[in-house]
Amino acid sequence: MAVITFHLDSRSGVSYYVQLMQQVRQAVRFGMLRAGDQLPTVREVVAAVAVNPNTVLRAYRELEHEGLAVTRQGLGTFIAAGVAAPIEQPLYRSLRGDLERWIRAARSQGVDDATLAALFDHVLRESHEEVRA
């Protein structure tokens, strides 16, 4: 069984190779992929999600450019050594729990999803400015 499964959204307007890259980054961020793990082979990906093989090759190539992955000739593509440590599972669960409570509270007050997302982005951006200031 492959370590992770890709899902492609044909209505998002985001290029398929970018979607694949985002999902690898996401998996690394949350510790589902760690340094040295092998990414699904091109053949596994295309057989699973029916996408053009060149799309997968391109995503993996770009991940290599970013330093997140390395390709070993004849072996496959692997997560590079020394990628940023993911959030540890307990921390991930606790942060996620806080966020879920926050979303539930806001929704119960009638705040819609678009407003919530905008609010989160806004505060995140502002907090960066505070750090810099």
Place this chain on the structure above:
Amino acid sequence: MTVCLEAAGLGMRYRSTWALRGCDLRIPAGRITALVGPNGAGKTTLLHLAVGLLRPTEGSVRVLGWIPAAEPDLVLARLGFVAQDTPLYRRYSVAETLRLGRALNRRWDEAAATDRLRRLRIPLDRRVGRLSGGQRAQVALALALAKRPELLLLDEPLASLDPLARRQFLQELMDAVAGDGLAVVLSSHLVAELERVCDHLVLLDGGRVRLAGDIEGVVAEHRLLVGPREAARPAGVHVVAAEQAQRQTTLWVRGEPPDLAAGWGVSPLSLEDVVLAYLAGPAPGEAAPEAAVEVSA
């Protein structure tokens, strides 16, 4: 780019009707090309000319460097073709169909075909006529792939399949492409389904090529402009299709407008939007004859 299928001034006339006329096109090797267009656009005629089932009325078509109608032996062994509605002998079992394929082809990878069909849980002893539409399509694909073709031509392979069977068919096809690196030309009128598997596009309409190029380039080259009706039309772009409302103008354009007057909004288009814009615009022959658009990557 290496070309696996090339047409020059290709035309095919049935009695008094031209099914294909003045068709110039180059299909790259090692890629998956979507051959799209409305019913009657000439897609099937083009594919039949490519496999030598028809001889052109005018112009020429070369496949893997050869003229198929003149040198069938040199072309057919390297070519896979699945005709519309996957015609197979319905009274033969799957195993008998495979045996027929083995007898008729010089190059034949039976193990690959049986592996493929076993993996899909298609019983080899069942009569073809008793398989589901999706299974029959998979048998036809497995037969075509067993030839280990360099180029595989599929005429409307998805048209009669339900969404799940379509997905499974495309999964098998992509698996074969990833394994063998063959080139594929896939005709269809279902554009949305092709966007994720194809990387090259040929749009036929009324027997002519309207648009051809790398899908990514084609999508990036086109955009939607919406502005007030009284505003000056943007210069520096080619208008593919236009729509007027009482107070608003909508333009489907190729190219990037160098500077837009106030009031115009720009948004990207999907491949399907682009194709529909070309089909909604003036058909070739109606307005001033317009050269086919070739978008380079």
